[in-house]
Amino acid sequence: MARSPYTTQTDSVLPQLFWKIMKNTLALLIAALALSSTAAQATGCLKGAAAGAVIGHVAGKHAVIGAIGGCIVGRHLAKKAALSHKASK
Numbered sequence: 001m002a003r004s005p006y007t008t009q010t011d012s013v014l015p016q017l018f019w020k021i022m023k024n025t026l027a028l029l030i031a032a033l034a035l036s037s038t039a040a041q042a043t044g045c046l047k048g049a050a051a052g053a054v055i056g057h058v059a060g061k062h063a064v065i066g067a068i069g070g071c072i073v074g075r076h077l078a079k080k081a082a083l084s085h086k087a088s089k
Contacts, residue, residue: 026064030071048074 030049048070056066 023064026068030064030067033071044074044076044078045071046074048072048077 033045049067050070052066052068052070052073053063054066055070057063059066
């Protein structure tokens with residue numbers, strides 16, 4: 001099969017660079033979200049992100065997506081627990 005004159009070696013490098021930039025951006029976004037949260041929200045986010053990252057990694061190398069989902073769920077559960085604790089007083 002003849003090689004197309006319109007393809008270059010950089011064609012395979014661009015997708016790799018894109019995903020590297022996306023992973024770094026998501027990591028910075030998670031770090032900023034964790035640092036900007038209040039104490040109760042950060043606790044839920046950090047615990048959820050850690051669990052989600054492990055589960056995502058085991059499920060197929062999706063640790064970043066798992067960490068984001070875990071952070072969201074962890075914050076929700078921490079808020080829910082804080083509200084139920086406040087209501088019981």
